[in-house]
Amino acid sequence: MATPVLHLDGIHKTYHMGDVEVHALRGVDLEIFRGEMVGIMGPSGSGKSTMMHIIGCLDRPSEGRYTLEGEDVSIKDDDALAVLRNRHLGFVFQEFNLLPSMTALENVCLPLTYRGLPTAERTVLARDALEQVGLADRTGHRPNQLSGGQKQRVAIARSLATRPAILLADEPTGNLDTQAQRDIMEILGGLNDAGITVIVVTHDPAVATHCRRVIRLLDGQILSDGPSAETAGEVP
Amino acid sequence: MNLAEAFRSALSGLRGSILRSALTALGIIIGVAAVITLISVGQGAGQEITAEIDRLGANAILIGPRGGTQLSARDAEEIVRRVPTVLQASARFDAGSTKAKWGIHTHDVSVLGVGAEYRHITGLQLSQGRFFESLDVERRTRVLVIGDGLVEDLFRGRAPIGEVVNINGQGFTVIGVLEPQDAGFGGSGNDVAILPLSTAQRLYTTDRISSIYAQAESPQVSDLAVTHIRTIMDLKYGRERSVNVTSQEQLLDVVRTITATLTLMLGAIAGISLLVGGIGIMNIMLVSVKERTREIGIRKAVGARKRDILAQFLVESTLLSIGGGMVGIFLGWFLARVVTLFGLTTAVTINAVLLAFGFSLAVGLFFGVYPAAQAAKLDPIEALRYQ
Ligand SMILES: Nc1ncnc2c1ncn2[C@@H]1O[C@H](COP(=O)(O)OP(=O)(O)OP(=O)(O)O)[C@@H](O)[C@H]1O
Numbered sequence: 196m197a198t199p200v201l202h203l204d205g206i207h208k209t210y211h212m213g214d215v216e217v218h219a220l221r222g223v224d225l226e227i228f229r230g231e232m233v234g235i236m237g238p239s240g241s242g243k244s245t246m247m248h249i250i251g252c253l254d255r256p257s258e259g260r261y262t263l264e265g266e267d268v269s270i271k272d273d274d275a276l277a278v279l280r281n282r283h284l285g286f287v288f289q290e291f292n293l294l295p296s297m298t299a300l301e302n303v304c305l306p307l308t309y310r311g312l313p314t315a316e317r318t319v320l321a322r323d324a325l326e327q328v329g330l331a332d333r334t335g336h337r338p339n340q341l342s343g344g345q346k347q348r349v350a351i352a353r354s355l356a357t358r359p360a361i362l363l364a365d366e367p368t369g370n371l372d373t374q375a376q377r378d379i380m381e382i383l384g385g386l387n388d389a390g391i392t393v394i395v396v397t398h399d400p401a402v403a404t405h406c407r408r409v410i411r412l413l414d415g416q417i418l419s420d421g422p423s424a425e426t427a428g429e430v431p
Numbered sequence: 432m433n434l435a436e437a438f439r440s441a442l443s444g445l446r447g448s449i450l451r452s453a454l455t456a457l458g459i460i461i462g463v464a465a466v467i468t469l470i471s472v473g474q475g476a477g478q479e480i481t482a483e484i485d486r487l488g489a490n491a492i493l494i495g496p497r498g499g500t501q502l503s504a505r506d507a508e509e510i511v512r513r514v515p516t517v518l519q520a521s522a523r524f525d526a527g528s529t530k531a532k533w534g535i536h537t538h539d540v541s542v543l544g545v546g547a548e549y550r551h552i553t554g555l556q557l558s559q560g561r562f563f564e565s566l567d568v569e570r571r572t573r574v575l576v577i578g579d580g581l582v583e584d585l586f587r588g589r590a591p592i593g594e595v596v597n598i599n600g601q602g603f604t605v606i607g608v609l610e611p612q613d614a615g616f617g618g619s620g621n622d623v624a625i626l627p628l629s630t631a632q633r634l635y636t637t638d639r640i641s642s643i644y645a646q647a648e649s650p651q652v653s654d655l656a657v658t659h660i661r662t663i664m665d666l667k668y669g670r671e672r673s674v675n676v677t678s679q680e681q682l683l684d685v686v687r688t689i690t691a692t693l694t695l696m697l698g699a700i701a702g703i704s705l706l707v708g709g710i711g712i713m714n715i716m717l718v719s720v721k722e723r724t725r726e727i728g729i730r731k732a733v734g735a736r737k738r739d740i741l742a743q744f745l746v747e748s749t750l751l752s753i754g755g756g757m758v759g760i761f762l763g764w765f766l767a768r769v770v771t772l773f774g775l776t777t778a779v780t781i782n783a784v785l786l787a788f789g790f791s792l793a794v795g796l797f798f799g800v801y802p803a804a805q806a807a808k809l810d811p812i813e814a815l816r817y818q
Pocket residue numbers: 210211212217218219237238239240241242243244245246
């Protein structure tokens with residue numbers, strides 16, 4: 196196969212809480228290739244979010260090597276990571292994390308602002324992204340004027356607007372009802388079909404069926420890694 | 432992200448809590464208004480005193496007795512003769528106050544005896560008639576120039592020129608009336624009766640004089656003239672420091688120094704309140720950074736660098752302080768106008784305005800840096816997880 200778009204090599208993440216050490220990740224090796232749609236499952240506290248944060252360049256591993264698009268990320272400084280997040284990665288959170296004082300369009304524009312694009316170009320890209328998630332008619336709404344599913348779609352549009360190579364979603368459907376869950380997974384599936392590498396954390400086996408590959412974590416280690424059909428039957 | 436963007440996000444940040452922003456700016460508003468008002472009072476006082484001194488006449492030099500010296504009219508002549516940089520000089524005899532009478536009307540006046548040159552040295556202006564000449568002084572003519580204050584009280588609407596006014600039982604013919612003037616050092620106000628020196632001395636049966644007014648050729652030589660006069664007088668009276676000699680230039684210098692010190696002190700007192708306002712800004716910015724931790728986390732997650740966050744919060748604190756500064760300048764200017772209603776002279780100078788503006792800008796930057804740096808160094812994950 197081709198070179199992986201991202202490569203985790205012996206990743207450890209240890210949190211220090213006073214004298215207590217919490218080993219959130221304990222030696223994770225993982226390769227993900229361009230165009231894959233990967234589901235990540237595992238019980239609460241198994242280290243899914245921690246791994247996503249590291250992949251998303253929001254956090255650094257305590258140990259190990261993380262290569263993104265052929266570049267060693269572990270040695271980069273904060274501002275370089277910010278640029279990476281802005282250029283290559285889109286992150287969708289369970290809690291949406293939209294800015295309440297801004298309209299949907301302004302929220303989607305935010306990453307484009309930090310890329311330094313002129314206003315006109317930003318607006319075009321942001322409208323595009325909102326259209327892609329089916330919210331062309333909600334651009335002027337503020338988050339508190341949107342439903343949960345719509346908020347999450349705005350958040351997806353925000354992560355899309357910069358045309359990232361990789362889209363990371365940490366339990367994007369966790370706060371949503373079944374219909375909205377289905378919509379969101381459809382959108383993510385569509386984006387994957389369009390060529391974006393998608394990585395989704397989920398507790399829901401139904402959601403995991405959308406993924407061609409499912410990775411299971413337990414206690415900070417990879418328990419299994421394979422096609423979703425193979426793992427679908429197992430107990431999470 | 433450029434400055435315009437930082438400006439925009441800062442504005443929306445401020446708009447998010449209008450009342451709090453306004454209250455924070457109030458600290459700066461009061462500080463700047465205090466700076467503007469107090470400096471205007473200092474500057475106004477300086478301008479007023481300077482105007483007084485200017486009324487002494489251009490390049491005037493005052494010579495007064497010191498330590499028991501008894502000056503005489505001959506000293507004035509000697510100064511003109513022996514000091515080349517002195518154009519003219521006049522002795523002045525302050526006879527004190529008495530009653531001037533015309534018919535049944537009386538008016539309290541200060542009686543002054545001076546030489547004819549006095550008018551030119553002090554730049555007295557007349558509204559009617561003429562001032563007396565050297566000849567009047569020589570001949571002890573019984574003539575009189577009156578201040579504007581006597582006209583209404585004594586003559587009740589009649590033309591004063593040619594009328595005979597009675598002072599200490601003797602009659603003097605009015606030949607001139609002075610223009611109304613403010614009371615000052617050199618001026619004697621409006622309730623004054625000016626007689627030829629010799630006439631006044633005879634009236635009071637004395638040959639005493641009180642002081643000498645001299646005029647130097649130019650401001651450049653006035654220091655030289657002062658030294659020269661001092662030397663001549665000391666020689667004549669046979670001891671050091673026999674007279675006080677002060678030039679208008681020296682008086683102006685003193686006033687300038689006093690005004691500068693006064694302005695600085697008032698400005699510094701006001702500056703303290705500006706500083707307090709700055710601490711208010713810092714306090715609010717720290718609260719704001721804490722409150723908006725999550726927002727900072729979101730901005731960082733989508734690619735904001737340290738400097739982007741830093742710029743946003745710095746622009747925010749600076750907008751607060753500049754906005755407050757501008758309102759404060761207007762308020763200060765208004766208060767300076769109000770103060771004049773209480774009889775004080777105030778002067779809002781462009782320098783004071785620029786100083787206040789620059790100071791409020793600096794306060795915003797200085798007290799904004801720490802909170803902004805706190806915001807910029809937040810860890811994105813920790814910020815997103817905040818509460
Ligand atoms: N900032 C932190 N400080 C200390 N411990 C932490 C921190 N973040 C995570 N942990 C610990 O690391 C472990 C993994 O957490 P993580 O959030 O990755 O779990 P998760 O798999 O995402 O769980 P969930 O399904 O509940 O979201 C947990 O035991 C958690 O308590």
